[in-house]
Amino acid sequence: MATAVQIHSSGSPCSNDWITRTASPRTEALALFVAMKQKGETAESIRELIEVPVEIREKLMVFALMHPEERSEIELVLSFRTSGGGI
Numbered sequence: 001m002a003t004a005v006q007i008h009s010s011g012s013p014c015s016n017d018w019i020t021r022t023a024s025p026r027t028e029a030l031a032l033f034v035a036m037k038q039k040g041e042t043a044e045s046i047r048e049l050i051e052v053p054v055e056i057r058e059k060l061m062v063f064a065l066m067h068p069e070e071r072s073e074i075e076l077v078l079s080f081r082t083s084g085g086g087i
Contacts, residue, residue, distance in 0.1 A: 052081045
């Protein structure tokens, strides 16, 4: 998954390259399993890391409305993060 640093440094503010550079679902699941097993993380603590705060979600949706070319990618990422990453 892209980190905040990767997203911030991905180029232009409208660039969606970070979405295509994120790990596959299988890689993500393996990383989460390792975090739970080796680092003592719980499903709840990982959900909290994945979740997007309401105020950030609202700002992203306003941005998506102003930039329709970015809307589907933003909605896709928010949908995943709302579901807790499937955890």
